[in-house]
Amino acid sequence: MMLLDIRNLSVSRRKRPVLHAVSLQLRAGELVGLIGPNGAGKSTLMEAALGLIPFAGRSNLASMTPEGRARAAAYLPQSREIAWPVSVEDLIALGRIPWPGGGRGPADRAAIDAAIARMRLEPYRKRTALRLSGGEQTRALIARALAQEAPLLIADEPVAGLDPAQQLACLRLFRSLADEGRGVLASIHDLGLAARFCSRLVLLAGGEILADGPPDAVLRDDLMRRAFGIATRRVDTPDGPAILPV
Numbered sequence: 001m002m003l004l005d006i007r008n009l010s011v012s013r014r015k016r017p018v019l020h021a022v023s024l025q026l027r028a029g030e031l032v033g034l035i036g037p038n039g040a041g042k043s044t045l046m047e048a049a050l051g052l053i054p055f056a057g058r059s060n061l062a063s064m065t066p067e068g069r070a071r072a073a074a075y076l077p078q079s080r081e082i083a084w085p086v087s088v089e090d091l092i093a094l095g096r097i098p099w100p101g102g103g104r105g106p107a108d109r110a111a112i113d114a115a116i117a118r119m120r121l122e123p124y125r126k127r128t129a130l131r132l133s134g135g136e137q138t139r140a141l142i143a144r145a146l147a148q149e150a151p152l153l154i155a156d157e158p159v160a161g162l163d164p165a166q167q168l169a170c171l172r173l174f175r176s177l178a179d180e181g182r183g184v185l186a187s188i189h190d191l192g193l194a195a196r197f198c199s200r201l202v203l204l205a206g207g208e209i210l211a212d213g214p215p216d217a218v219l220r221d222d223l224m225r226r227a228f229g230i231a232t233r234r235v236d237t238p239d240g241p242a243i244l245p246v
């Protein structure tokens with residue numbers, strides 16, 4: 001099932017072209033890593049796909065009603081701002097707003113508890129979200145997105161600011177979401193983690209998709225050099241490849 005269908009999407013920000021005719025499809029069961037240099041337009045692509053900023057072209061999500069879209073896709077923005085001093089549990093409950101119980105029904109309770117368990121946030125449940133560390137806040141915001149129980153998760157740099165163990169836990173979780181039949185689009189700067197966990201990588205640079213395919217086909221030397229201006233070394237380990245920028 002197609003969860004994300006972007007066709008010929010172009011975006012200008014403050015009259016500067018950022019994306020040119022980008023097309024991207026994502027199906028249920030895929031964990032797609034969006035990679036590319038700073039300023040390549042990864043966040044812009046996610047925001048436009050969700051209809052949060054103006055664009056030319058087509059996105060299946062942007063043409064939905066706000067409620068329909070919230071049921072179709074959960075979003076973890078790059079900015080981890082938490083606006084109010086709510087408890088972690090209440091923050092996560094906000095993910096249930098699109099559903100009939102609005103956060104208070106039995107199905108909502110189950111979804112909130114499951115999200116707390118999956119992000120291992122039980123000890124933080126009653127704490128004020130604003131008073132958590134940066135990484136803990138990120139985990140709470142990922143839990144909010146999980147509680148939304150949308151078939152598609154769009155996560156902007158979900159592992160930024162997480163410690164190595166939490167980075168692995170987060171990507172393992174995303175992998176299992178995909179294995180359960182959901183779809184995940186996540187921007188990731190760590191190429192090794194992207195290679196190990198993603199079923200597919202999309203390399204964005206210069207406002208265009210330079211490559212889209214299995215990690216090995218995208219993390220080629222020539223493409224890395226073109227996109228990032230660096231060489232990479234690949235070290236194969238029993239747990240998967242490590243990609244070292246050199």
Ligand SMILES: Nc1ncnc2c1ncn2[C@@H]1O[C@H](COP(=O)(O)OP(=O)(O)OP(=O)(O)O)[C@@H](O)[C@H]1O
Pocket residue numbers: 013014018036037038039040041042043044045078
């Ligand atoms: N609100 C904005 N107003 C104007 N220009 C913006 C705005 N947000 C981003 N841009 C510009 O759009 C381009 C793409 O930015 P974007 O945040 O999408 O890149 P990115 O690939 O997500 O980068 P990073 O890896 O640094 O997060 C950049 O040149 C940036 O300066």
